[in-house]
Amino acid sequence: MSTRQAQEVSKRRKQLIEPVFGIIKEQQGARRFLLRGLVNVAAEWILLATAFNLRILWRIWRSGAVGFLHCSPASQPIP
Numbered sequence: 026m027s028t029r030q031a032q033e034v035s036k037r038r039k040q041l042i043e044p045v046f047g048i049i050k051e052q053q054g055a056r057r058f059l060l061r062g063l064v065n066v067a068a069e070w071i072l073l074a075t076a077f078n079l080r081i082l083w084r085i086w087r088s089g090a091v092g093f094l095h096c097s098p099a100s101q102p103i104p
Contacts, residue, residue, distance in 0.1 A: 049073055 047054050055073050058066045 045077065049077055053077065 058069050060069050
């Protein structure tokens with residue numbers, strides 16, 4: 026971290042990435058993996074990350090910030 030560029034990268038990482046791990050650990054209760062083995066741990070991590078992303082999408086949808094989510098083809102009446 027001796028260069029200015031490395032310090033900028035570290036600062037940006039702290040703002041973008043580290044809170045995600047904190048939320049997954051604290052709010053989703055994922056302090057340890059429940060399964061053993063590389064394949065099982067990878068699958069468990071994918072589920073945790075998917076749950077996190079779905080939660081973010083749900084918050085965006087609930088706030089009404091994205092209009093296209095309100096008019097999916099499945100919700101349109103059939104003429």
